[in-house]
Amino acid sequence: MSADITLPKQTRSGELIRLERVTKRFGAHTVLDQLDFSVDAGRHVTLIGPSGSGKTTILRLLMTLTQPDEGTITVDGQALFPAPEKQVREVRKKIGMVFQHFNLFPNMSVLRNITEAPVQVLGLARDEAEARARELLELVGLSDKLDARPTRLSGGQQQRVAIARALAMRPRVLLLDEVTSALDPELVAGVLDVLRDIARGTDITMLCVTHEMGFARDISDQVLMFDQGRVVESGPPEKIFGDPEQERTRDFLSAVL
Numbered sequence: 001m002s003a004d005i006t007l008p009k010q011t012r013s014g015e016l017i018r019l020e021r022v023t024k025r026f027g028a029h030t031v032l033d034q035l036d037f038s039v040d041a042g043r044h045v046t047l048i049g050p051s052g053s054g055k056t057t058i059l060r061l062l063m064t065l066t067q068p069d070e071g072t073i074t075v076d077g078q079a080l081f082p083a084p085e086k087q088v089r090e091v092r093k094k095i096g097m098v099f100q101h102f103n104l105f106p107n108m109s110v111l112r113n114i115t116e117a118p119v120q121v122l123g124l125a126r127d128e129a130e131a132r133a134r135e136l137l138e139l140v141g142l143s144d145k146l147d148a149r150p151t152r153l154s155g156g157q158q159q160r161v162a163i164a165r166a167l168a169m170r171p172r173v174l175l176l177d178e179v180t181s182a183l184d185p186e187l188v189a190g191v192l193d194v195l196r197d198i199a200r201g202t203d204i205t206m207l208c209v210t211h212e213m214g215f216a217r218d219i220s221d222q223v224l225m226f227d228q229g230r231v232v233e234s235g236p237p238e239k240i241f242g243d244p245e246q247e248r249t250r251d252f253l254s255a256v257l
């Protein structure tokens with residue numbers, strides 16, 4: 001598989017994402033508490049931790065699906081929050097997200113699902129968008145499903161289309177939110193293999209929330225262990241999975257591994 005044909009190579013150095021003192025509350029519940037963290041360009045960072053610890057909220061903040069109550073978020077040197085609407089739209093184009101529940105357009109073909117945003121949002125010519133979509137469908141192993149409706153595909157195939165759709169925007173950052181959690185067990189490996197290829201074959205920055213610890217160990221440069229809206233421990237996967245320092249991390253891993 002030649003993942004590098006479709007995605008721009010990016011420099012491996014330099015900070016791409018920065019969250020500073022980010023606080024997010026839902027009513028009286030503080031979900032993220034003065035959170036600071038940054039991700040360098042080209043890195044693959046995995047967020048692990050118990051359910052409800054705020055991992056998905058971080059991805060949703062970056063996707064501007066929700067806003068912080070306090071703090072700043074910067075992507076590629078430009079403010080995403082706080083920032084004027086026009087700037088938010090520009091910065092948002094650098095970020096792609098794949099959700100747990102695929103969220104494909106059911107009434108459009110696979111090809112159209114992938115070409116729609118590049119045509120409508122980036123202003124790409126339709127034939128150029130289609131050429132890009134064909135390359136991406138090859139990357140995710142679905143060249144033969146171009147004309148299919150998503151409802152005719154398995155969950156694993158739909159998720160691979162969703163990955164191709166996110167990559168079609170040529171984002172600098174790919175956010176992955178528990179992308180295999182809704183799949184039947186036998187379909188998980190195919191999706192993770194595609195993501196491993198993308199992680200190995202491209203320099204795209206990945207920020208990934210997952211319960212698949214083997215996958216996290218394989219692809220991550222850095223693992224962040226969350227608990228109650230804070231990073232309790234971070235480090236390379238061999239350290240976090242092999243020799244964690246914090247009791248909270250050890251407890252979590254012994255419960256999930």
Ligand code: ADP
Binds near residue numbers: 051
């Ligand atoms: P994780 O991804 O670690 O499981 P989440 O970021 O999804 O955690 O959620 C963190 C906390 O925020 C949870 O307690 C959840 O119930 C709460 N939460 C998330 N979204 C909302 C919302 N839209 N309204 C109210 N509470 C929410």
